Amino acid sequence: MKLKRSGRLVDMTEYLLRHPHQVISLSYFSERYESAKSSISEDLTIIKESFETQEIGRLQTQAGATGGVCYMPSMGCLEAERLLVRLQGQMTKKDRLLPGGYLYMTDILGKPEYVNAIGRLIASVFINEKLDAVMTMETKGIPLAYAVATQCSVPVVVVRRSSKVTEGSTVSINYISGSSKRIQTMVLPRRSLKEHARVLIVDDFMKAGGTMKGMMNLIKEFGAEVAGMAVLVEKKDERPKLVDHYVSLLKLSILEQQDDLTIENGNVSEWLAMHHDPHAMKK
Amino acid sequence: MKLKRSGRLVDMTEYLLRHPHQVISLSYFSERYESAKSSISEDLTIIKESFETQEIGRLQTQAGATGGVCYMPSMGCLEAERLLVRLQGQMTKKDRLLPGGYLYMTDILGKPEYVNAIGRLIASVFINEKLDAVMTMETKGIPLAYAVATQCSVPVVVVRRSSKVTEGSTVSINYISGSSKRIQTMVLPRRSLKEHARVLIVDDFMKAGGTMKGMMNLIKEFGAEVAGMAVLVEKKDERPKLVDHYVSLLKLSILEQQDDLTIENGNVSEWLAMHHDPHAMKK
Numbered sequence: 001m002k003l004k005r006s007g008r009l010v011d012m013t014e015y016l017l018r019h020p021h022q023v024i025s026l027s028y029f030s031e032r033y034e035s036a037k038s039s040i041s042e043d044l045t046i047i048k049e050s051f052e053t054q055e056i057g058r059l060q061t062q063a064g065a066t067g068g069v070c071y072m073p074s075m076g077c078l079e080a081e082r083l084l085v086r087l088q089g090q091m092t093k094k095d096r097l098l099p100g101g102y103l104y105m106t107d108i109l110g111k112p113e114y115v116n117a118i119g120r121l122i123a124s125v126f127i128n129e130k131l132d133a134v135m136t137m138e139t140k141g142i143p144l145a146y147a148v149a150t151q152c153s154v155p156v157v158v159v160r161r162s163s164k165v166t167e168g169s170t171v172s173i174n175y176i177s178g179s180s181k182r183i184q185t186m187v188l189p190r191r192s193l194k195e196h197a198r199v200l201i202v203d204d205f206m207k208a209g210g211t212m213k214g215m216m217n218l219i220k221e222f223g224a225e226v227a228g229m230a231v232l233v234e235k236k237d238e239r240p241k242l243v244d245h246y247v248s249l250l251k252l253s254i255l256e257q258q259d260d261l262t263i264e265n266g267n268v269s270e271w272l273a274m275h276h277d278p279h280a281m282k283k
Numbered sequence: 284m285k286l287k288r289s290g291r292l293v294d295m296t297e298y299l300l301r302h303p304h305q306v307i308s309l310s311y312f313s314e315r316y317e318s319a320k321s322s323i324s325e326d327l328t329i330i331k332e333s334f335e336t337q338e339i340g341r342l343q344t345q346a347g348a349t350g351g352v353c354y355m356p357s358m359g360c361l362e363a364e365r366l367l368v369r370l371q372g373q374m375t376k377k378d379r380l381l382p383g384g385y386l387y388m389t390d391i392l393g394k395p396e397y398v399n400a401i402g403r404l405i406a407s408v409f410i411n412e413k414l415d416a417v418m419t420m421e422t423k424g425i426p427l428a429y430a431v432a433t434q435c436s437v438p439v440v441v442v443r444r445s446s447k448v449t450e451g452s453t454v455s456i457n458y459i460s461g462s463s464k465r466i467q468t469m470v471l472p473r474r475s476l477k478e479h480a481r482v483l484i485v486d487d488f489m490k491a492g493g494t495m496k497g498m499m500n501l502i503k504e505f506g507a508e509v510a511g512m513a514v515l516v517e518k519k520d521e522r523p524k525l526v527d528h529y530v531s532l533l534k535l536s537i538l539e540q541q542d543d544l545t546i547e548n549g550n551v552s553e554w555l556a557m558h559h560d561p562h563a564m565k566k
Contacts, residue, residue, distance in 0.1 A: 001336065009289055010333035013296040050293035053284065098451060106450055106472055110440060112433040139441070142425045150395040157393060158422065167389055168381060189389055 002034040008043050016047065016059070016071040021153040023068040044069055055079060058127075073151045074124035075117075077272055083117050087250060088263045090114075091233070097261055101207065101254055103233060109143060109204060118249065119147020122202060122230045125247050125271045126152070129227050132197040133157050135219070137186065137211050141203040144232060148202050157199070159215060163187045173221055175214030186214050188222070195223035206231040209243040216243070234266060247271050285317040291326050299330065299342070299354040304436040306351040327352055338362060341410075356434045357407035358400075360555055366400050370533060371546045373397075374516070380544055384490065384537055386516060392426060392487060401532065402430020405485060405513045408530050408554045409435070412510050415480040416440050418502065420469065420494050424486040427515060431485050440482070442498060446470045454504055458497030469497050471505070478506035489514040492525040499526070517549060530554050 003011065012029060029040045041061075048059035055076025061069045075083075087108070096104040108114055122144075135157045136145035142158060149156045163170045167189040174183050193199070201215050216226050229246035236251045248266030255261065286294065295312060312323045324344075331342040338359025344352045358366070370391070379387040391397055405427075418440045419428035425441060432439045446453045450472040457466050476482070484498050499509050512529035519534045531549030538544065 003333075005289070006292055006329045007333045007336075009292045010296045010330050011337055013293045014300060014334075014337070014339060017297060017300060046289045047293050050286075050290045051297075053290075054294055054297070056297060104451055106441075106475065107438070110438040110475070112429055112436070112439065115429065116433060138422050139425070139443070142422070143429045143439070146395055146398065146426045146429060150399060153396070155390070155393040156395065156426070158389075160422070168387055192389065192393070 123151035177210040197224040198227040406434035460493040480507040481510040
């Protein structure tokens with residue numbers, strides 16, 4: 001349909017937000033709105049400026065005959081800090097402590113508003129990585145994994161504790177839970193991961209990192225690669241950690257004597273800061 | 284920050300899309316952009332027109348001093364039909380048949396693109412219902428439930444097959460699986476549902492409807508109400524069905540002799556059509 005600039009801006013914004021990390025050709029928009037490519041380019045400049053001012057992501061434009069535009073969602077440092085403060089406020093409550101050093105987060109992880117914001121934050125950290133899939137372990141990590149995958153436009157792969165009839169043939173490995181030292185099993189459908197795929201592991205809670213380590217091994221078993229690891233809450237004083245180089249949004253400390261807890265920021269801010277100094281990336 | 288109309292349109296579109304089913308006051312936008320309410324009203328008229336032309340949802344504006352605007356996401360009939368055709372194309376493959384009359388959908392449900400579109404479609408059907416929560420049974424229904432809940436701005440409640448240490452005290456009921464006739468258990472944390480809450484049940488697959496029926500009983504156990512039921516794929520020739528008045532997107536028939544399957548549209552189009560004729564709602 002033929003649209004004026006104002007209508008085009010609204011529709012293009014909606015379209016770009018719903019197609020993150022996908023290159024959309026100028027011709028597509030030009031045909032969609034029956035408008036000259038030069039007008040589309042001007043529209044995109046306005047959108048790019050607005051996205052950058054509001055820190056909701058980058059708009060990368062590629063010039064030339066095959067030129068296109070790609071929206072890469074991200075979260076600004078200020079919004080990230082505000083989100084972490086809100087999560088801390090929600091989580092720092094005595095009655096959230098559960099037996100075994102766990103934290104009750106079901107209500108927080110039940111709210112799409114939080115889950116989607118956490119997903120945008122984690123996706124921001126890996127904005128420069130080429131990803132092919134997001135992996136998580138059932139059950140609590142699933143919503144977070146989808147929130148991240150939505151922003152990165154890649155599929156989600158859910159690891160299970162036992163094989164299900166609805167998943168066809170599977171690959172399974174045994175791993176040792178880092179904190180309980182018990183042998184456990186994780187299972188993934190054979191068709192779910194390709195060789196050389198670059199996989200981002202996402203989970204809600206990490207103690208010693210046994211589950212993370214297990215997922216790393218499972219990824220290797222498929223001939224795929226770990227592109228990164230991110231966790232919402234890590235337990236601070238759990239030593240030794242079985243994994244490193246992971247992103248954590250929050251850190252939980254349990255004060256056993258007082259039966260109380262504290263939550264502080266994880267290392268996510270440092271990871272976000274690396275984007276502003278690309279030379280610090282691979283230190 | 285002070286913004287011109289073009290910048291305001293981009294930012295307001297993004298803001299509205301990210302805050303569905305929430306009333307945002309004109310004052311909020313007026314302060315956010317340091318612009319007169321009359322200008323904001325004109326912006327909203329442009330956005331409303333664009334959303335309606337593109338069939339991506341309604342923009343309801345409330346006049347007066349306490350005036351505000353509310354974005355209600357929905358999917359147009361044409362886009363819905365296209366989505367169903369694409370899903371049918373993906374699913375109608377012989378090697379998707381699994382033992383026990385199940386359908387392999389893990390790859391399709393792994394793609395946020397499909398999951399989020401399905402979520403928008405289901406949310407469209409219930410656009411006029413007051414909802415307080417979306418409920419699903421672990422594990423496969425979880426991504427669909429979050430996709431619906433995101434569009435409706437309500438929390439997700441995940442029913443489990445056994446109680447977990449990380450969820451505190453729980454309520455559990457027994458139910459009879461409609462197709463296998465076995466007694467099974469479903470469990471929900473006590474703090475997860477309030478009395479009188481209006482709950483939309485969402486699941487990926489339905490045979491006789493035993494799980495759906497179980498969730499209905501669980502909702503009653505909490506003194507809450509069933510606001511609706513929606514399922515991605517229902518098995519066509521499974522009789523008798525234990526539930527009725529549910530929305531199904533697709534219907535699976537298995538041709539046992541030929542070891543083959545067919546997928547046809549469910550009843551979702553009829554439900555969507557009811558919005559255009561509100562008198563037909565309660566027939």
